[in-house]
Amino acid sequence: MKSVFKVGTWPWLLRHEVRLQWRAVSGTRLWVVGIFGALIWLGLHATAWLLLQGHDAVLMPPKVIIIFGALTWLIITLMFSQAIMLSVTALFDRGDFDLLLASPLNTRTVFTVRGMGIAVSCVMLYFLLVTPFAHVGVFMGHANLLAIYPAIISIGLLVASVGMLLTLTLVRLLGARRARVVAQLFGAVVGAVMFMLSQVQNMLEHQTRDQIAALMKDAAEPGGVLAPDSMVWFPFRAFTGEPIALLTVVTLGVGGFFLVVNLTYKRFLSGTQESVTGSANKVNPSSAPEVRFQNTRGGFIGIVLKKEWRLIWRDPQLIAQTFLQMLYLLPVVFLVFRNSEAVSYVVPGAILLAATLAGSFAWITVAAEDAPELIGTAPVSLTRIRWLKVLAALIPVWIMVSPILFFLLTKNLWWATVFLFCLAGSTVSAGMIQIWYPRAGDRKNMKKRAQGSMLINTVESFCAFGWSGAAYALMQIPSPWAWLALVGLGFAALGPAGAWVLGKSRREQGVLV
Amino acid sequence: MDHQTAARIISPALEIKGLIKHFGGKYAVDNLDLTIPQGEFHALLGPNGAGKTTTLRIVAGLLKADAGSAAILGHNIATDAIAAKRLLAFLPDDPLLYGKLKPLEYLEFVAGLWSIDGDTAAPRAEELLKWLDLWNNTNELIEGFSRGMRQKLALAGALIHDPHVLILDEPLTGLDAAAARQVKDLLIERVKKGNTIVLTTHILEMAERLAERISIIQKGRIIAQGSLDELRALAASQPGAIAGATLEDVFLGLTANGA
Numbered sequence: 001m002k003s004v005f006k007v008g009t010w011p012w013l014l015r016h017e018v019r020l021q022w023r024a025v026s027g028t029r030l031w032v033v034g035i036f037g038a039l040i041w042l043g044l045h046a047t048a049w050l051l052l053q054g055h056d057a058v059l060m061p062p063k064v065i066i067i068f069g070a071l072t073w074l075i076i077t078l079m080f081s082q083a084i085m086l087s088v089t090a091l092f093d094r095g096d097f098d099l100l101l102a103s104p105l106n107t108r109t110v111f112t113v114r115g116m117g118i119a120v121s122c123v124m125l126y127f128l129l130v131t132p133f134a135h136v137g138v139f140m141g142h143a144n145l146l147a148i149y150p151a152i153i154s155i156g157l158l159v160a161s162v163g164m165l166l167t168l169t170l171v172r173l174l175g176a177r178r179a180r181v182v183a184q185l186f187g188a189v190v191g192a193v194m195f196m197l198s199q200v201q202n203m204l205e206h207q208t209r210d211q212i213a214a215l216m217k218d219a220a221e222p223g224g225v226l227a228p229d230s231m232v233w234f235p236f237r238a239f240t241g242e243p244i245a246l247l248t249v250v251t252l253g254v255g256g257f258f259l260v261v262n263l264t265y266k267r268f269l270s271g272t273q274e275s276v277t278g279s280a281n282k283v284n285p286s287s288a289p290e291v292r293f294q295n296t297r298g299g300f301i302g303i304v305l306k307k308e309w310r311l312i313w314r315d316p317q318l319i320a321q322t323f324l325q326m327l328y329l330l331p332v333v334f335l336v337f338r339n340s341e342a343v344s345y346v347v348p349g350a351i352l353l354a355a356t357l358a359g360s361f362a363w364i365t366v367a368a369e370d371a372p373e374l375i376g377t378a379p380v381s382l383t384r385i386r387w388l389k390v391l392a393a394l395i396p397v398w399i400m401v402s403p404i405l406f407f408l409l410t411k412n413l414w415w416a417t418v419f420l421f422c423l424a425g426s427t428v429s430a431g432m433i434q435i436w437y438p439r440a441g442d443r444k445n446m447k448k449r450a451q452g453s454m455l456i457n458t459v460e461s462f463c464a465f466g467w468s469g470a471a472y473a474l475m476q477i478p479s480p481w482a483w484l485a486l487v488g489l490g491f492a493a494l495g496p497a498g499a500w501v502l503g504k505s506r507r508e509q510g511v512l513v
Numbered sequence: 514m515d516h517q518t519a520a521r522i523i524s525p526a527l528e529i530k531g532l533i534k535h536f537g538g539k540y541a542v543d544n545l546d547l548t549i550p551q552g553e554f555h556a557l558l559g560p561n562g563a564g565k566t567t568t569l570r571i572v573a574g575l576l577k578a579d580a581g582s583a584a585i586l587g588h589n590i591a592t593d594a595i596a597a598k599r600l601l602a603f604l605p606d607d608p609l610l611y612g613k614l615k616p617l618e619y620l621e622f623v624a625g626l627w628s629i630d631g632d633t634a635a636p637r638a639e640e641l642l643k644w645l646d647l648w649n650n651t652n653e654l655i656e657g658f659s660r661g662m663r664q665k666l667a668l669a670g671a672l673i674h675d676p677h678v679l680i681l682d683e684p685l686t687g688l689d690a691a692a693a694r695q696v697k698d699l700l701i702e703r704v705k706k707g708n709t710i711v712l713t714t715h716i717l718e719m720a721e722r723l724a725e726r727i728s729i730i731q732k733g734r735i736i737a738q739g740s741l742d743e744l745r746a747l748a749a750s751q752p753g754a755i756a757g758a759t760l761e762d763v764f765l766g767l768t769a770n771g772a
Contacts, residue, residue: 292631293620293621293624293632293634293635293638299625300625303626304622304625307611307622310613310614310618311611311614314613314654315613370609370611370612371608371609371610371611373573373603373605373608373609374608374623375626376573376575377573377574377601377602377603378598378623378627379594379596379597379599379626379627380595380626381595
């Protein structure tokens with residue numbers, strides 16, 4: 001084992017790459033991730049055993065090929081969006097190329113291994129998902145399923161090489177900063193499209209759904225684009241060990257990877273890296289603006305709101321992460337307009353979503369303050385600034401859910417009142433939690449905000465669910481069960497109260513943000 | 514003349530009495546006393562971990578002291594924080610700025626925090642950005658700035674509200690020679706105008722050339738204080754002293770044995 005990872009060899013460098021990527025995912029809780037991962041992996045073996053029992057893994061029915069073939073493409077799409085993000089990080093953000101390229105290692109090896117690291121990171125999750133089928137398959141006499149190994153590795157290499165090629169082209173054309181934004185947006189859009197596709201059932205009219213189904217059926221007939229023997233399903237058929245499909249996928253994957261690496265590494269070393277530093281500081285002296293500041297005597301609120309909204313608006317990654325949550329509201333909205341009886345479920349759902357969004361935005365504006373020292377030294381009450389920051393967080397949420405309020409106003413005044421009361425309560429509570437439990441965060445790590453104090457995250461959830469439950473119960477008035485709203489409100493009160501108690505020492509220590 | 518203005522005229526720019534701050538069991542600031550009169554350029558020197566930054570952060574209202582007090586022109590930073598902060602600017606050694614704002618937007622926000630009227634702040638911002646060679650970068654986001662450019666912008670932010678007392682923690686970090694000269698000239702000009710400057714620095718030559726008085730801090734206490742000549746005289750009284758010593762000799766001599 002030691003000789004495989006001999007210092008300076010490509011396996012040694014690849015191990016270094018994988019370790020860095022792994023640490024980025026698992027953080028310091030390595031053993032927790034390891035134990036959970038192992039348990040899930042064992043569970044997947046059991047699932048594979050159940051699925052393969054009594055089925056022929058060589059001659060599959062056409063329907064199975066089409067369904068799993070489509071699932072394979074879904075996985076490839078997700079891997080691709082991940083590959084682009086990983087390429088941006090691995091090639092431009094990590095900043096260790098100077099060290100590696102200054103070392104006596106072969107530069108082509110360095111670049112190739114970086115690509116392999118991207119492929120390993122893209123494929124790892126899906127590798128763990130599909131390889132149990134190979135193991136169980138061999139045990140059950142389906143040796144052809146061992147093809148899963150070369151197939152998934154080749155798909156990973158192909159996806160990584162296309163991702164790298166696209167990233168390098170974007171960086172060449174747009175510069176590193178803009179390319180990063182495009183990559184982030186692409187990842188978000190892929191996630192959004194996947195979700196929307198999963199909700200087609202709820203969002204389309206019966207007639208449209210039937211038309212699409214008929215079209216798909218035609219395409220899946222023999223000789224059609226989506227027929228089971230079509231090349232479209234080669235990636236899945238490669239998993240089943242079909243020789244031509246497997247050979248094609250392996251050739252494309254391995255060949256494509258080394259082709260891309262050989263074509264791009266010299267250009268990357270000679271030119272693309274320069275764009276990382278060169279693009280940021282382009283100067284246009286003639287376009288220096290006329291200096292006109294807002295008159296701050298009467299406009300302090302405006303100054304703070306403007307600053308917070310600018311910072312959010314100019315951070316596409318943040319917008320993508322946060323607004324993706326809004327997307328989950330869309331099927332709910334479709335449900336309301338198609339079935340007014342569903343309102344009693346939709347209102348609590350919208351309250352839950354608004355509370356979650358308000359919590360995220362308030363965390364961004366209050367906890368993830370970029371310049372806490374500036375705020376701390378300013379001659380303004382810290383409490384006032386924090387409340388203004390919360391206001392900056394809540395206004396967009398209120399605007400976003402306002403169509404639901406207007407819709408309810410046309411239907412039922414009591415429902416509209418309940419919605420307004422619970423919306424105000426849940427969003428303001430989300431803000432109170434951020435103020436009364438001060439914590440410092442980094443807006444770049446918004447995804448990791450849930451990894452903070454488990455206790456405060458729990459009371460935050462209790463609060464959101466409490467308001468949501470209270471909304472549902474209040475809408476049932478005059479039902480005898482409507483008193484349960486008080487239970488919901490009790491849970492809701494746990495949020496601010498919990499933050500007040502848990503954050504006492506932090507407030508006394510004078511945590512800045 | 515109101516009572517507050519009168520108090521401000523006769524009060525020292527900075528008055529620290531019996532300041533104590535500990536983290537866990539370790540004292541970062543240990544019963545520190547320091548008085549700096551108005552209009553003085555004062556350098557706070559000390560080895561790493563001596564308590565300089567902790568002291569300055571307490572004075573700026575960023576940390577709470579465990580005991581003792583700090584007052585800016587007579588306003589206690591703990592009990593009369595808003596009034597004290599109005600007269601003060603603090604520049605940390607690694608200033609955090611808003612990456613997604615442009616320089617003028619940043620200065621507009623800072624001016625807003627100090628309630629400076631937009632009509633007053635706008636020309637001042639233009640003047641500062643031109644002075645600090647950042648005027649050509651006004652259309653760029655701060656996230657693309659180099660370390661030196663960020664440091665200069667943070668300094669512009671500290672000066673936009675025309676503070677009476679400027680507290681600077683390692684203000685020349687990351688600046689090239691030309692920018693460092695610009696900043697030094699700017700600071701000298703502020704002192705000439707009657708402002709008070711308190712700075713920490715590891716560049717002893719800067720303290721030697723600019724500071725009227727120097728305090729040397731070690732293990733959270735002031736171990737020596739005075740003009741360069743006074744410190745030389747003090748160092749000369751130590752065993753193994755060097756005749757005609759530079760500030761570096763004096764500093765190393767005093768901190769080596771804890772005076």
